[in-house]
Amino acid sequence: MFSCAATPPPDWEPVFALEGRQMIWAGTTPVDISEAEAGVVDLGADSGPAMRDLVARTRPGPFWPRTHELGCHLGIRENGRLVAMAGERLRPPGWTEISAVCTAPEARGRGHSALLIRALAARIIGRGERPFLHVAETNTGAIALYERLGFRTRTQVTFRGFRTP
Template sequence: MIDRRDAAVLDDPVGESLRSRHAHLARRFGLAVTYPPAVATFSAVSADCEPQVWADLARLLGPGELADLFSCPATPPPDWEPVFVLDGRQMIWSSNAQAKLCPAESGVVELGADSVPEMRDLVERTRPGPFWPRTHELGSYLGIRENGRLVAMAGERLRPPGWTEISAVCTAPEARGRGHAARLVTALVARITARGERPFLHVAESNTGAIALYERLGFLSRRHVTFRGFRTP
């Protein structure tokens, strides 16, 4: 059973993050808010937003730019060109899974600004989702190296009040099947819960292998979502 305590903020994880713990990264114009493009492409608008918010978001992003609405169901005006649609699900970690945590982080290393080139190279090879030159500023990122080469990583992304999203979970093809993803996610869960927060994540509905892994690690499905992006006029 999912503990739905304070889970309402997860209905708008981008907006809740930009209004709270990521406020220092927020770019605003009128009713619209987004991240710097080098950090993330996500923008926030309310599901029942008034027409002015679209004008404000277009002004904020500029003409012909990507408006990544993440899981927001709001529909932009007809002259906003659809770019992508992806079915996914939102999963939250169950507090009943405490026994599955292993606090040991042997072989897990911290990844910072000096690791960005190899982090982006790994993302390019594995395609877990967008990762830009300053994405690492959203939270902590951990990795595993083999023979000095980064072969797996995972980190923290959206941070609505009381919650931290685990994201960018990826493993190089030549290093799969060794439990790296499970070790990294478990390490992040331990860190997040030690701060008194709850972990959550998003995954593509088609990625059944990842969903099964997250379920084994104690994550439960909270809701199905649709990720959408549009091009501003």
């Protein structure tokens, strides 16, 4: 639940609460990149196990066994192993959320996340939609990256998770 004032049913067990922000695209059209030359690959259903493994190692946020079916997911592989990815999740009319942005610890600092976000933003804008994303307030490195890439904070949010009966 994102900043929902509603009180959940009494049999819902609170699991977490996390302060964060929603950021929206405020930049110009991303620089056109040659995704193939940059090593960006489309991740299909056959990449599900590798995507779940990367998520388990990096913990970017909610990512369930079928999350990759919600939209396009892009990745970067090194020596055949998936080391970075980002994808699409929520799609309210006119908008697409960029989600599951993560890079394996051994591959950080090489610009993979920036490349993947730019590639997704270009695709989203090319469809006539506007990119947005959610980030934990404590993830200051990601916030700084998103701002450099053209995102701005729209609103503060509280993420709350519950286990339902």
